[in-house]
Amino acid sequence: MASTDKREIKMINGTVLLMKKTPLDLGSSQVLAPHETYEILGHKVILQLVSSVHGDQGKTLKGKLGNPSHLRDENKSGSESKFCVTFEWDHEVLGAPGAFIIKNFNTSEFYLKSLTLEASDPSQDTVQFVCNSWVYPAEKYKSGRIFFVNQAWLPSETPAALRVYREEELLMLRGNGTGKLQEWDRVYDYDCYNDLGDPDNGPLYARPVLGGSVEHPYLRRGRTGRPPSKAVKPTTESRLPQIASFAIYVPRDEKFSPLKMTDVLSNAQKAIAQVFAPQLASLGNLTLNEFNSFEDVLKVYEPGSPGFLKYPTPHVIREDKSAWMSDEEFGRDVSWIEPCEFPPTSKLDPKTFGDQTSKITREQIQNQLDGMTIEEVSD
Incomplete structure (x- = not known):
């Protein structure tokens, strides 16, 4: 009678903490009305754990992936939402998880704060993934978003099963230097100051390019990839209208939080009021530039x-x-x-x-x- 070796597949319970999009998230192209609330459907968010010990048998030696799991049992607490997730994980075959891949199949983005994996053995510690990043719908990315365990490694000390994932993530953050960057891109690229002027409005508005020269080689700003101006090609980048200033590309994770954006808008309103309120009041004053008493x-x-x-x-x-x-x-x-x-x-x-x-x-x-x-x- 043939014997069979059945390993016990243990379940790892985890907690996902995220924040939904609000009307004050001006970084989004999909603006919500003040009374609207965006709902996250847990079954449309898929997570997979990545092994930090055992790689696949291919040339890349990427860490093995666990079975996909989805979010469930939402628990709202203020602006945050807490979801439960359960992973099937064979420690003997896969070892310790060192990263996880997440795919968002909802219609809009959410802010992923953390994933915490509970220890299956009392002698082990919990595994913490600190994310603090916006996750857009899966159609916006070429592959799923990956987040690594909250542990720092030197490049030479990075586990071999995670090294390829690290290198691919770094290439994604660097970008390829071409194309217009969109709000869901996570590219931290640089460019010279070639948008100081607006030559499309006339020669008087043209300005020289700062940076990229022998005299000023290091003056640079975040690259946006906007198309060149029509008047001066290809050295000058086109300008956005003043009303669209919030649409200038900045990596979404670097933009102001809703709370800080509220302060910025409030201060802007006060500044405008300080400029125009005295001027409006002076329209009814017959003794301009004088004190009446x-x-x-x-x-x-x-x-x-x-x-x-x-x-x-x-x-x-x-x-x-x-x-x-x-x-x-x-x-x-x-x-x-x-x-x-x-x-x-x-x-x-x-x-x-x-x-x-x-x-x-x-x-x-x-x-x-x-x-x-x-x-x-x-x-």
Whole structure:
């Protein structure tokens, strides 16, 4: 009777944490209305574990793949969604998992935060995959997205079963230097500053290219791959209209989060309001560029004033707004840093204006000099 060797296939339970797209995710070309919510269908998200120990028998020696599994049992918590996933995994044949491949067959992207694999043996630790990346529908990629275990290796120390996957991922991030980059591309490529001008609007808007020359070889920016301008081919890249400035290519994982984008838009609205609100208010003001009262002057220094420019409050009116009207302060403001002399003299003609000899004596002002002499104050 022939014997059969049946290995026990153990199940590995995992938890996937992701965030759905929101209306504030301006990096997406598919804009949601404020009341819409995008739902993730777990059965349309497929994951496969990759062995870090055993490779296939082909020339590439890529790590063996486990059976595909899909997400299930969604548990929502605020803006995050937690899914469960179960993998069939034979440790004797496949060894320890070192990466996983994910394919998104939903109609829109989601933000993948992490995958955590529970240990099947109490003596083992959990396996953590920190992702923090947007995963677009599978049709946008040539192959599935791969994420590696949260462990750093030098190139020479990378497990052989994962080395080819690492090299392919690096080639993907470098790009091929051609074509227009789309929002789902993950290319970190560079180009010279060839979009400083807009020659398509006329010769006056043309600007030289910075970078890529002997004098300035290292000036560079992120490559976008936009088509060249019609006026200056092929050195100058075409410009996007101002209204489409958010559509400039930046790797999606590098764009602002929804929370930070909210702050950016809020600050932009405040900046616009500070510029246009005073101009609109001045349309009904018949005395332009003038103060109508002392209260208007004091409002310039008040916090939260509608003016565009903010001025620090002078020390003299911080405690008392009427302090500047006293004789002592008014005299100090008038004299300012001009040289003083005592007794004061006048150059007015006595024949016309009468006797100009000062009647102020030393005794009258001595107690106002804070212990200093008249000579010290005059210097």
